[in-house]
Structure formats: structure tokens, C-alpha cells
Amino acid sequence: MGNSKWRKVKMALASNLCVYVPTADSDDSPPHSDGFSDAALLSPAPVTRPASPSLRLSKSFNRSSKKTCTICLASMKRGEGQAIFTAECSHSFHFQCIASNVKHGNRICPVCRAKWKEVPLQGPTNPGPPLGRTRINPVNWSNDNPVLLRPIPPRPNSPRHASAPVFPAPEPTVFNDDEPLDLKLTNRTTLENSNLKRVSVKTYTEVPAVPRFSASDDFTVLIHLKAPASVSGVKSSNTNQGPTFSQVNHTSRAPVDLVTVLDTSGSMAGTKLALLKRAMGFVIQNLGPADRLAVIAFSSTARRLFPLRKMSDTGKQHALQAVNSLMANGGTNIAEGLRKGAKVMEDRRENNPVGSIILLSDGQDTYTVNGSSNSGGRKNQLNYELLVPQSIHGGDGSPGMKIPVHAFGFGTDHDASSMHTISEISGGTFSFIETEGVIQDAFAQCIGGLLSVVVKDARVVLESVNPDVVIRSLKAGSYKNQLMADGKSGCIDVGDLYADEERDFLVSVNVPKELAFNETCLLKVRCHYTDPLTKETVNLDSVDVGIKRSESLGQEVVSVEVDRQKNRLQAAEAMVQARTAAEEGDLAQAISTLENCRRVLSKTVSAKSGDRLCAALDAELKEMQERMASRHMYEASGRAYILSGLSSHSWQRATARGDSTDGSSLVQAYQTPSMVEMLTRSQASLLGSPSVQRPVRPIWSFASPKPR
Template structure:
């Protein structure tokens, strides 16, 4: 029988996301029911780096200026914002919001033209520290700015939230903030207040002795008119927040879990900044990604055929299935230049005796990828199939490197999660043992020499050092493990590795932006 190529050919167009479906092995016995791991890989095109070809961006920087940010921190933040100004062009817009006990809009979304840069620069330099940390107020104000846009909306819009401490003013719990993010203008609360007000305004009617109806006068007179609240105009109040939120936590005093959950709720990532020197690098990493966004609102749908069913489906977000697990659909957020997203899927394949002793190739899935192409500003669809050889030629049963690499990623995620649970219970040695077992498995895998896999091993070593004792875990280890876990789930860089260490998922655009900042 001739050699069978089991990889579906990817779509090879320059400005489109490529879709590749790959089974784990070269063949599967036709007369045996069997499980089959499949990798569904999405690869973003490479952004060429020309400002006239990239999409415009709307950035809202929300800066913690509480007293703990005094000194070098706030100066580095201002210096970094000045760098952001140099990288944006006239088609981009920047907004600056600062928060302490209260929230202040320093300047609204403004096109970064050559004429405006000097004024914006002066306003950035005017920021000074004071007060406490109304983190939720600052975040909601940033989201409101994105939602309030009317004309000339940029397709790429993001809130960059920076803090070095704990939320201690306004809504301060993670659950409360996440709930507030679903209604940034707090419209539901306003409606409840209006309903209560209307009830109070209702006239109370009581019957008189003569059977007539009289009105009971209230003892206290209300003010004739209340000051009218500013109306929110030109906003679709049913519109969901479609921008992203990136969070940056400095030092050891911030709530890493809260910042991770905030970013995850809005399709962003959390950056852990352990030293002041990494503030500019983290910003540059984020900015390099945002300025090279190529696809948004990505959705992947898998429809199985020929009796196959789904037994496991591993993606960055929870998928939806039909009743008999023969189809699945999952949202995958956005893709930046060169980035990849992988969905690892385990199928159960039935016996296919109809193919005969020699077997053949069966297509087990129709895969549809839909997304908004930021470069061309149109919705696009990419389709692919999943041909699987149901043969028995005695070929070596060697795992496909693409799937082995993704299994290593899943193994790393599981180890980080389990080790964190142990460390949270004070069982640091048990957590370190789990990381060591994972490292040894990955180090013996067939993809151990690949850059991404080496980055996983470096991350595990870093976590291992961060769980030496309670002091190390509190000051560094906990934030770092949350940071690394999200990075591997999202397949996106969000940490500045130490010299000589590999940072997984870093793209050329991000590396180039960090080089500019240096």
C-alpha cells in the first residue's frame, strides 16, 4: 500500500489563519475500536510590521497611583507610557485613567498625532501618587471608555490595568469585581433605584369616613427637582464588552488570583512583575502583541462522522457539545502575529469492517474555523477535514510530535495546578515533588528539544524554586505559578524570563517591541 500522509494540508494564504488537523498515529487498525488523539492547530499569519498595514488600536491605560506606587515605580510607569506614545501613530488612540481613593480621567481617547504627542506627554508626566486603591472603579471606568466609543471604533481595543497592591476602596472582592464587569455602567443598580423611587412617589390613598377619597400628604416636602444625572448617550446598552483587559501586578502585595481572573474574564492575560525593571518589558510585550493582532472572535466547530464520538476536548475555554458528543464548538478569543492555538481532542473510533482487510482512509470530522480578520476587516471561514488511515500495515506506533508537544503542555498545566494546591496548604515539599515528576516526564519525551517544551521545563524549574518555603512562596512563587499556568492555558507570553531562560510563546513582534524599549 502506498505511504499515507495523515496531515490535512493547511490553508496556505499569507493573511489568513491556517488550520491543521492531525491524528496521533500513522494508522489505526480497521477491525478494532480504538481511541484517537487529534490536534487541531490554528496558526496566525506573520504580521510584517508595517504601520500602514496593521489595524488601528484604542488603548486605555488604567494606572494605580496609590501612595505605595511612589518613587521608582510610578516613574517607570510614566516612562513606559511615554514609550507607548512613541509606538502609536495618528490612527491609534490612547486614554489615561488614574485611580486612588477616587478615579480620574487624565485624558480621553485621543489620536496620537504628532501635534498631540507633546500635550499627552505633559499630562502623563503630571501624574503623582496619593491615597488608596479603588481598583474596581478604575477598571470599570476603563471599560466604560471602550463601550462609549461611537465613530471610528478601532477593531483592537484594550484596557491595561496596573496595580501594586490590594483593592481596598469600592468593590474589593474578586467575585464582586467580576460581577461588576458584566455591567460596567451599573445599569441594573440604576434601574433598581428608579423602581424604588417610583414606588415612593406613588400616592397613598385612604378612604374618609364619608366614603370620599383623600390624599395623604407627606410630612416632609421633597426637593422640587433633583440634579439630573448625566445621560449615557449613543451607547448600545445591550452591547457586551468586546475589548480585552490586560492586568499587571507589581511586587508581592497584589492579589494575583484576582488579576488573573479579571484578565481571563475579558480575554486578556495577567503579567506578574517581580522587579521594577520588568515594568517596561512587560508593557512592551503586551503592546507588541496588541499591535500585531490579526484575528478576533475566533470560533472553532467540529462535526464528527462515520460513528466517531468525542471522549475528551481540551481547549482554553469550555466547549459546548451536542447530546451524543458528535459535535463541539468552542470560542478561542483572538490571535496575534505568529501565535498558535491548539485544541487537543480524543475521539473514540468504531470498528470499520466495511473497509475490508486492507482498510483505507476515512474522514471523521468536518472542522470549521470562523473569525474576524483584523487586517481585511471581514469575517472569514476556513474549513478542514480529518482523514484517518484505518489500516494495519505494521507501521511504527510513534506519537506525532505535534500531539506529543501538546500533551507536554497539558501535563505542565496539570502539574502547576496540583503543585499550587499543595503549596496553598503549606505542603511545599509535596508540591515540589509533583513538579519534579512532571519535569522528568517531559525531559524524556520525543519533543524535549523543542523551544516551547524547553520553556516549559524552565517554568517548572522556576516554580520549583518558588516553593522552597512559605516566605518564598508568598513573595514570588504563588504569583509566578498563577502567571505561568495562565500562559500555558492561553498559549501566550506574559512573563519576562531571567537571562538565559526561554519564555514560551514569545513572538517576533513582542521580542522586537521589547528590543525597542531597551
């Protein structure tokens, strides 16, 4: 067995995952259908295959797996006050967990996929068992003995003789069954956060002075915003456990309404669905009691599996059970999944201060988008707008609900163009998950931000304070901005900011000749936003921007702050041009465009000063060049990598990029402390130590297409 194969075995054992271990004469690719269950991979303990010469586990290792419920991941030792159900296939679960699983319509073992004839059904506590099945009063359960419920044949003359199996209840036509908010908790939170620091606004000019008798038609001013730090970002004093959110985290931040829209099409079967369940388990466990979660599953159709409920201990348990009931089959109807997710948000009776949708898909929508393909294989991008419900982006010109969709394209076979379009229209980010093992990290980074929102609906307003100064342009990426026709004023809608997040916008103005004064006033910058906890509007003091006028042209001192942001925008523009060339089939031109940009950036002031952002930009552009080495490689990962990079730059927000989130890409330039804390927690939960690294390449190779 080669080193690469043993590496996979050790990697899987380190993360408590079962793996397929190839024999010496087999290739490296695991079979598509290997008999493993989704729940086996969701469990922190492995489920072993039949003994084989390739892989043997110790008896003590096998015994440990029986002490954990594969549904809720909690301990299942005898005498802990919880009834235990043991199925005819010999696998055991908490009775409450498996009863809820069966209630959702799942009548097969989550571990071995065996069909059950004897199913756990939890009946009402009133006397008299329902016809067709036995009932055990929960009060009389024995906590130390397995509970087994056996069907009772119905009476022949009973009107319920042909009793139907238990399936999930029909969905309501209106999703106004969201769990009410806890106003007492909200009021306490408001008082605790009344003294939060405010947003910081700074301005920089490209040079500190301009000669008095000179003029400039394109002078750059940088506007820099930084959100206040979160009071929840407190490190643990126990260094052995690493950094964690403090206990005050859930009561000192804005609570979240989160809807997850998850792809459960046939291509998600096996390891991918199991790892998605584990990632969702991590999300659920890290939400607070004031946060609310809803779960939408979509394949050929979409269904709300879990209503918008608070993540109390009970809510978390029920959410975990709903997630574990996910099964993969059918096609990929992204539009229907998003429509149902948007409906949950639209119909809710009460709103938490922060609302967001997480969308994950590994395929291409075949129900809504039917655009023709050009020579580069890309569908007509205009049709992708059909995937986004009007209630989110306001197709009639209205602002809609302003609910961002953070889209996650999974694997080499998803439609990156559609996922990127969905995120751009809604105001969310697009992340590319190339490797199965980093699904949880990608989710962790995202919720690390969502759980730290400290600013809502921020807006920057610019005004010219000099009759001879005109605003030429605003460079704000994907943020909505407006410049008045006379060039005398403009605004940028910044929206929500996570704790410690920064935003940089470049403004181009003209600088007139100055005859009478030693300084020329250029702009007045104002900023206002809403505190998500108090819901009060915060108006910051205005900042005046001026430029000193010197008698003669001396040695120019270029601002590194302005220069690095120019480099960022120039790199993003090169990515757009390279992508256009690649979509038209000219990979050589795309690579040349990126190479030229790297060469130009290397000669800038900030690059020569060793600026970390410039170094990260260069590494990112180089990675994109490598992913354009062939048409197959571009289709498999290059397009998605570029689009996730563009999403990150345009919103100045961290996205998962490619195969890791470990600091090897520009994603770290936008990561916040809250995101890093949540990532550390994710890595520690998967591997036992945040220092252990996951695989850095996908488990499927570029040489063969991903199994469907």
C-alpha cells in the first residue's frame, strides 16, 4: 500500500471516520457505494466494516462506538437517565432520538441501513395503546434496559385495519409558526451592550500634499471603516482548550434567524451527506438559546424539515434529529429550495435582528435554468436570476427583505456561476468547498461572522465642501452606491458589519489650483448605522478631508494604505478579465492577464514595503493561474476558485476558498477574530487538535469526473 493510501487511513482514524482502504492492486479512488451509512460518519465514533486484511480495529475501539448515540452524538452509557432502544440489527440509540427519527418517516437503521420490522414509536401518556402498535408509558421506562416496541396486529374489523406508516406532517401553507422571541432576554442583552464602542472612520489621501499651482483630475481618497470589537470575543483562560466563545457570548450579541437550505439530491449520497450532517451538527451546537434555526431540504422538490425554532437544549435536540433524517435522492431544484427558505423568512411573525440563509449544493439546477451554452460551456448568466425569489432581491425594483444568501458550492460538479449570482443578488458571499473534509470549517467561518453582527444598515455619505471639487467616481465593489449627477455628493450602502470587520472604499476627486490658502478642503464624510440590539440610529461625527498645498513639488510620499487598496482593486479587475477570457476558451490569454497583474503589483510601493495584503494577492493570482492549466482543471475548480475570490473582494468578507481555510489564501485578509475562534473550535472538534491539518486536495482526482 502506497504512502498516500496509508495517509488516508491515518487521516480518517484521526477524525473518527470510516474509510475504504484499497488493496495493493487497486487504485486510490473509493467506490461510490461502499455500504457506509450517513449516520456512521456523523457519529464521533467509527462504525467498523467486516474484518479484512486491509484494516483491523481494536476491540476497545469497537466498544467505544457503542457508548455514543449516532443521532445526537451524546453519551449512551447505562444509568444516565435516558431510555435506550436496541433495534433487531443490534444497533442502539437514545429512545427519544430514534423515535423522532422514525416520526420523520425514516424506518431504516441510520447505521447499517437495515429495514426495521420493529420500530420505536412514542405514544401518548393516556391509557390505551393506539391500534396497530404498542405503547410504553415514558414514566415506566427502565433506564438501564433496552426498549423494544413490537407491532401488534390490528383487529380485523377495525376501521383502522389498513393503517398507513407514520410520515412527517403536511407542511402548512403559511410558515407563521416560528417560535416567539424571548423579550426578557432581548431587554437584558440591550442593557448589557449599551456602551459598545462605535464604528471608527478614517480617511487617507494618496499623497500628503499637492503643489499649490498644480491641479489633478484623478486624486484618490481612501475611506476606511472599522466595526467595534465584539464583547463576546473573550479568550478562555484555559490554554489547553484553546480559544472559545465566552459564556456571555449568547446574551451579549444580536441573535440570529438562520435558514439552512441543503441539497439532498442523489449525488449527495454517502460520505458527502454524512459530513454535511456533521457540519450542521456543529452549527446547531454553536447557536445560542436566542438564535432560531430552520432547515430546508431540496432535491427534485423542497421541504421544510424543521420550523424556525429557538436553539434551546430541546430545540437543538430536535434540530439534530431532523438533520439526521436527511436522505439523498432525486434531482437538484435550487430555485424551489430557495423559494421555501425565503418563505420561512417572509412568513415569520417576529424577526431577530440578524437574518441570513445558508445554501449548499453540489450540483446544477436542471429545473429552472435552461439557458444555452456558449463556446466556453457557460450558461446564459441572465437566467440565473430566476433562481432567486423576488422576496429576497426585489425583482420589481423593491428592496425585498434584504436577506443575504451565503452560497456554498460543493465539489467539482456544482454550477459556480449560478451560486455566485445568487449570492451577489442577495448580498451574500459565495464559497467554494473543494474538499469534503472542510464543509464544517466553511460553515464555521460563516456563522462565526453571523454570530458577531454589531452594525446594521450602515451608510457612508460624501459631500464636496469646495465649489471647485467634484467627485469623479466611487469604487465600492458590490456595495450599492450612488453618485449625484453634479458630482457634489454620493453615498455607499455598507449594510451589516461583523465585529472587527473593516471596509475600504476609494473615492476619486479633482484637486483644483490653490492661490490663497495652504490647504484645500475636499470632502466631508458622514456615517450612520443602526445598533442591532437597541435598534437606535447612531450618527457619527463627520470627518473632513483636506490636502495640504506646498510651494513646490518635493519628494512624494505615497500612502501605503491607499496603494494597497488600489492593488486589491487592480487584482480583482484582472480576475474579472481572466475569467472572461477563460469562459471564451482562451486560457492562454487568461493566464497572461493574471501574470501581467502580478508583475505590475510587484513594482508598487506597498509590495516593495513587504505589505502582507500584496503578498497574499500575488499568491492568490498564482493559484488561479495553476487552476487554468487545462480546460478540464478550469471547469473542475478554476472557475469556482476565481468566483469565490471575486465574491470575497467585492464584499471584503472572508469566504471559504478551494480546499482549505488555513491561511494559505487571501481569505485570511478578511477573517475576523470571531471567525478565527469558530474555525479553531471546528478544527478542534473534528481532529482533537486545531494544529492537525486536513487533506489539501479533493478526494476525487482531476483525471476522472466526480461520481454521481
